[in-house]
Amino acid sequence: MKSTKIYNRAKLFLLSLLTMFSYTFSYAQDSLVTKTTNVTTRTEEWQTNPTYWIIGGVVLIIIIAIIASRGRRRDD
Numbered sequence: 001m002k003s004t005k006i007y008n009r010a011k012l013f014l015l016s017l018l019t020m021f022s023y024t025f026s027y028a029q030d031s032l033v034t035k036t037t038n039v040t041t042r043t044e045e046w047q048t049n050p051t052y053w054i055i056g057g058v059v060l061i062i063i064i065a066i067i068a069s070r071g072r073r074r075d076d
Helices: 002-030 050-070
Strands: none
16 A cells, blocks of 8 residues: 555656656747847846746755655654
8 A cells, every 4th residue: 555655656746747847848949949139138037047946946845845744654
């Protein structure tokens, strides 16, 4: 019974990871199209800002910790 829970959680995690990567790759394909314009503006995309990566990593670790601690038994 215990290995089934681990297997289901691992499968859910891998499916979520696959979904995230497929979205990232599909979004990256849109940026390959070059557009020529005369106006030059400098904007920073959110993907290049390390603050968002750090916050995302912390949130991911918190979510994994919550999911992992949900299966523990408490001995009172």
